Amino acid sequence: MGEPLTDVLERGFFHINYLLLALIHGDGEIARRCLAVLDGLKEFTTGSFHRPEYLTYASLCLGAAPADESGPALRRLRKIARELRGMAEIGAAAHGHRSLIAELSIAVLEDRFKESCLLFQQAIDACRERRFLHLAGIVAERAADFYERNKLPVQKAEYAGMARALFEEYGARGKVSALDRRFAGAAAASGGGPVSRRAGASLDAESLMKASRAIFDTIEMESVSMRLVELAMESAGATRGHLFVRGDDAELHLAAEGRVTGGEIHVAAVPEGGLNTIAPESCPVEIARLVLSSGAPIVASDATEDRALFETSYVKTRGTRSLLGVSIASRGGAEAVLILENELTSGAFTPERMAILEVLVSLAAISLANAQMYSQKERALALERSAKSRLVALNELKDEFLANTSHELRTPLNGIIGLADSMLLDRELSAGSKDNLQLIVRSGKRLANLIGDILDYSRLKKKDLVLHKKPVDLRAITTLVLALAGSFAGARGLDLRNLVPASLPPVLADEDRLQQILVNLVGNAVKFTPEGGTV
Numbered sequence: 001m002g003e004p005l006t007d008v009l010e011r012g013f014f015h016i017n018y019l020l021l022a023l024i025h026g027d028g029e030i031a032r033r034c035l036a037v038l039d040g041l042k043e044f045t046t047g048s049f050h051r052p053e054y055l056t057y058a059s060l061c062l063g064a065a066p067a068d069e070s071g072p073a074l075r076r077l078r079k080i081a082r083e084l085r086g087m088a089e090i091g092a093a094a095h096g097h098r099s100l101i102a103e104l105s106i107a108v109l110e111d112r113f114k115e116s117c118l119l120f121q122q123a124i125d126a127c128r129e130r131r132f133l134h135l136a137g138i139v140a141e142r143a144a145d146f147y148e149r150n151k152l153p154v155q156k157a158e159y160a161g162m163a164r165a166l167f168e169e170y171g172a173r174g175k176v177s178a179l180d181r182r183f184a185g186a187a188a189a190s191g192g193g194p195v196s197r198r199a200g201a202s203l204d205a206e207s208l209m210k211a212s213r214a215i216f217d218t219i220e221m222e223s224v225s226m227r228l229v230e231l232a233m234e235s236a237g238a239t240r241g242h243l244f245v246r247g248d249d250a251e252l253h254l255a256a257e258g259r260v261t262g263g264e265i266h267v268a269a270v271p272e273g274g275l276n277t278i279a280p281e282s283c284p285v286e287i288a289r290l291v292l293s294s295g296a297p298i299v300a301s302d303a304t305e306d307r308a309l310f311e312t313s314y315v316k317t318r319g320t321r322s323l324l325g326v327s328i329a330s331r332g333g334a335e336a337v338l339i340l341e342n343e344l345t346s347g348a349f350t351p352e353r354m355a356i357l358e359v360l361v362s363l364a365a366i367s368l369a370n371a372q373m374y375s376q377k378e379r380a381l382a383l384e385r386s387a388k389s390r391l392v393a394l395n396e397l398k399d400e401f402l403a404n405t406s407h408e409l410r411t412p413l414n415g416i417i418g419l420a421d422s423m424l425l426d427r428e429l430s431a432g433s434k435d436n437l438q439l440i441v442r443s444g445k446r447l448a449n450l451i452g453d454i455l456d457y458s459r460l461k462k463k464d465l466v467l468h469k470k471p472v473d474l475r476a477i478t479t480l481v482l483a484l485a486g487s488f489a490g491a492r493g494l495d496l497r498n499l500v501p502a503s504l505p506p507v508l509a510d511e512d513r514l515q516q517i518l519v520n521l522v523g524n525a526v527k528f529t530p531e532g533g534t535v
Contacts, residue, residue: 011037012044019057023138024167024175031061052087055080056098060138063105070109077106097126101139108146116146124162137166137175144183157183221245222269225255228338228361230267233258236324236357237348238340241267244288245336252288252337254278284325286312288337291325298325301347322348328361399461402454410451417444471506472514481518489526495534496526 019034035058038045045054059080065073081102087095104119120143127136140163147155160183167175225243233241238260245255258267280286290308291298303309303323310316315323322342328335338361342348349357420440423429429437459465475498482496489496525535 008041008043012041012050015041016044016050016054016057019061020134023057023060024134024172025178026141028061028064028066031057031064035061052084052095052098055084056101056135059084059098059102059105060135060142063101063108064142065109074106074109077102077109081106093130097123097130097132097135100126101135104139108142113150120146120159128166133166133170134172137163137170137172140166141179221255226258226267226269229256229258230265232338232340232357232360233260233265233267235360236340237342238324239343240341242284242288242339243336244339252292254283255336257283280313281317282314284312284314284323284339284341287314287323287325287339291327291337291339295327297327298323299349300324301349303341318343321346324349324357326357326361399458402458410448410455413444413448413451417441417448420444467510467513469508469510472509472511474504474507474509474514475500475502477511477515478518481515481522484519485522485526489535492526492529493532494526494529496522497534 015034015037019031019038022028022031022034038054038058045051059077062073062077062080081099084095084099084102088099100119100123104116104123107116107119120139123139124136124143127133127139140159143159144156144163147153147159160179164176164179164183167179225245229241229243232238240260241258242254243256244252247253254270256267256269258265260266278285287298287309290312298309300306300309300323301321303315303320309320309323314320320341320343322345324340325337327337340349417440420437424434424437424441456465478498478500482498486496522535529535
């Protein structure tokens, strides 16, 4: 059964945004991994309005392919370019810039210098005109790299400054700082000095990249929870953080908590426990419930001045100043609640910071859901292993019981058979008594054979069945077995034939076991051969 469509769309939406972050950040390896995932989500990439976006990002990703992968990248780029040209012919305003990006990627890989120079400028202008500043910035940075490889420093500085200005307008301050570090003179070319990160600066593309890579490197719930709290506190400037995760019992559990001590963030996982087991004075339990009940984020510049928050035991006890609470949802339901606070200052969590922080927790939503599924599978596997070990132990007890019981039954049974055989020697017995004694002997021997089979089975399982090998006349044993089956075969009109050559030399075997095998084989043959047939 395939993956549900809602899950495919959710994964596709996440990975296409993650691919964009990788392209902005210049992380080719992550970009290629995201593209590989998207390639497998056909329902998302072919049947949704995200296809033009997917093709555009794929063009940028393939256009930066390593030299040893340029051949396959070019073949795929030509197909993408044809499709985007078709889209551009229908809607030039919507797709013209996308077609230019694909054509540019092909020209760069094919090392067509003059055409590449022209297409770089055309693609940047088209993206900027349509306000796709992030795409224009990516292409401008690619142009700076292109001119640097071709040893043209003036053009390199011009496009590096252009990329810086575009990303600054886009709001990616971390990317601007990265460009300042990469390209000497980029700041001057763009008409301003380097932009340093303020103490209250919000998350940007660079820190989002760092955060998402750190979170998605693991699928263990404890590690994901701790990393999320640490990164959220670091990015938001929080002094304390708590993450509550919904468990298998549909209740929220405190998964991780962090605090700043000595200027460093310390985060610890919390042993599983429901909210009812936690003192509300020491943990923002009531605030987590408020976030869930309201269905919206809670942002307070000063929690002591917010009536609803001040009524909670936690705020009353701690006198919390800045407070932020947000739910982390996946597949339509709240999976977790993140609570951040700053005890030192009011207004620490600005609306801008809140908006960007929501991007971070949306990235974490899928990771948390995957971690929960992983934990559930691990628990299910542990239960399965435990049940299997118990079944194995019970099976061994059963085998041991059967073996011991068989040994205990064999002695009295042999005694019964022996007594019945000795009584049959009495010539004064009536015919009825002889028939009864013969019935006892036959039934006893049949039961003895069954007990022997049980003991053999036990020996085989323990691998201690001993074979007493010696030269055996195979034809003679076959004749004996056919004679034993003769009466039953005759009643069904079967023809029993011994085709073992008389001249066959003796075989090395355990005579009793060989006879046992042949009795079973011939018995089954007689039983299942149609009447009048030949065995």
